[in-house]
Amino acid sequence: MxxxxxxxxxxxxxxxxxxxxxxxxxxxxxxxxxxxxxxxxxxxxxxxxxxxxPDRDALVTALIIDAYTSFGDYQLIARDAQAEDDLVGRLKAIGFSYRQWALEYPQRYQLIFGTPIPGYQAPMMEVLPSAARSLSALVSVIDELRIANKLQAENFPSVQPGYEPMFDVWRGFAGDYDIFSLSVAMIIWSRVHGLVSLEVSNNMPPFGVDGSSLYRYEMESIINQFVKGS
Amino acid sequence: MxxxxxxxxxxxxxxxxxxxxxxxxxxxxxxxxxxxxxxxxxxxxxxxxxxxxPDRDALVTALIIDAYTSFGDYQLIARDAQAEDDLVGRLKAIGFSYRQWALEYPQRYQLIFGTPIPGYQAPMMEVLPSAARSLSALVSVIDELRIANKLQAENFPSVQPGYEPMFDVWRGFAGDYDIFSLSVAMIIWSRVHGLVSLEVSNNMPPFGVDGSSLYRYEMESIINQFVKGS
DNA sequence: TAATAAAATAAACACTGTATATTTACAGTG
DNA sequence: CACTGTAAATATACAGTGTTTATTTTATTA
Missing domain, CATH: 1.10.10 (Arc Repressor Mutant, subunit A)
Structure with a gap:
């Protein structure tokens, strides 16, 4: 009762x-x-x-799931604000919204991608749905580029076998995309994440090129590298 | 007394x-x-x-300085194991030693680049010497590429003015390199760091391409992008 | 209304970093 | 050698943390 x-x-x-x-x-x-x-x-x-x-970690997990959801909303809204056939425009929008969200909510960003809670390790199975969804904006655009034969990723390493069941679970939350597109999205994500995480955690020296210019440059070279004929 | x-x-x-x-x-x-x-x-x-x-934070700072020193040693040894005129070889060696050090000492890596200590913020002035030195291996090679006219970085954003004194301090610890080389090194570092930090903090999905293959691919594309005629 | 179960509290335990006062032990000097 | 000043250790205490247990309050339902 x-x-x-x-x-x-x-x-x-x-x-x-x-x-x-x-x-x-x-x-x-x-x-x-x-x-x-x-x-x-x-x-x-x-x-x-x-x-x-049940304990503090469970609260943190709930917060992380909320943060991923907020982040995913941001990404999807940015993507859908661009025309469906403007794949490069969508890619750019997703990229800029990534940094924008991180700078607007640095604490949420750190909570997800940093390790600010002593002894806490996020339980993958609980976090996966919102985490997969938050990445799906990027993966979807990469997959559409691939389908349109505009994805440029020669010599890209091959996918390791044996994780199909796990990937199917992921697909259940993120959408029905190719695992190759996910892998390419991962490396693009790592580049964006590298710059933004250094910026958010104050690990960039306060001289040299400023953060937003550096970010724009990085976005351009990502597009140059991965989009055919750009 | x-x-x-x-x-x-x-x-x-x-x-x-x-x-x-x-x-x-x-x-x-x-x-x-x-x-x-x-x-x-x-x-x-x-x-x-x-x-x-004087307090726990001071101990953490001392540990961070030691970690940076260990990391810097690793970088410099990797660089100097390659012939002085083999700049691409040196670049690769530095890159691989970055991931190797991070995987060998994940806790030290997290201590430096993550934020695992509640409420702790590293005092820049104390950490700068060892931090600058640890980056100097990469910066030195980029600077030699620049001098040899082999550095490819068109449209690279320009350096923001007003930080010359700060940069001079940095130079005092890292060596007499150009600030442009430092900026390019920063963006290369962010790419390496992006991948490695995702791997060390277990934020890469356990399917798709494995970490070391992805890293090799990223190293190759860094060299393709920034080294003329490669 | 009485029974039941949920949700709050009170109190306690084992931790943490840190401040203060006190004791111990050594180095230099008469 | 004895004395003294100081450095370094301890003892004690305070305020904070997450968490467990037992107890009380409160709301719903039979």
């Missing part, structure tokens, strides 16, 4: 906990996330949180 | 603390670093550590 409706002061405590967590992450960084601090702000006691999340 | 020689059981406690810290980082990860655990293992009390490091 579940107790369906409650008349407590905080209507949806599960969501309120996550909201407060995001607020504190935005203020003090993901590393300083504290259950007791969340409880204090919500004027409840810390163990009450355990009615909604 | 310094008390020079001691007959305590632990001769060089400062080094012993760092050694124990590395040992624990290797065992349980950088995030789980604990002064009290270090003290326990050394059979001293936790506040004793404060005689050698």
């Amino acid at each position: 579940v107790r369906p409706s409650k008349k407590t002061q905080i209507q949806n405590l599960q969501e309120a906990i996550k909201d407060t967590a995001w607020k504190q992450i935005a203020e003090t960084g993901a590393a300083a996330l504290s259950l007791r601090a969340i409880a204090r702000e919500l004027k409840i006691t810390a163990p009450a949180i355990y009615n909604y999340f | 310094v008390r020079p020689s001691k007959k305590t059981q632990i001769q060089n406690l400062q080094e012993a603390i760092k050694d124990t810290a590395w040992k624990q980082i290797a065992e349980t990860g950088a995030a789980a670093l604990s002064l009290r655990a270090i003290a326990r293992e050394l059979k001293i009390t936790a506040p004793a550590i404060y005689n050698y490091f």
